[in-house]
Amino acid sequence: MAKTSPMQFLREVRQEFQKVTWPSRQETLVTTVMVFIMVMLAATFFFFVDLILRSTLTFFLN
Numbered sequence: 001m002a003k004t005s006p007m008q009f010l011r012e013v014r015q016e017f018q019k020v021t022w023p024s025r026q027e028t029l030v031t032t033v034m035v036f037i038m039v040m041l042a043a044t045f046f047f048f049v050d051l052i053l054r055s056t057l058t059f060f061l062n
Contacts (some may be wrong), residue, residue: 004012023031
């Protein structure tokens with residue numbers, strides 16, 4: 001593999017950085033809200049699964 005000079009490396013990094021497409025404020029907000037909604041749904045689901053399993057095990061072990 002050919003070695004790259006530090007300056008060449010920085011030029012290539014800058015070129016790649018310019019290719020990045022950044023999300024808009026609206027896209028970031030919508031994505032963040034969706035993540036919070038999915039986290040709340042997952043937490044609720046696991047809460048009820050835990051509740052059912054705990055009740056079932058308590059019933060059988062007592």
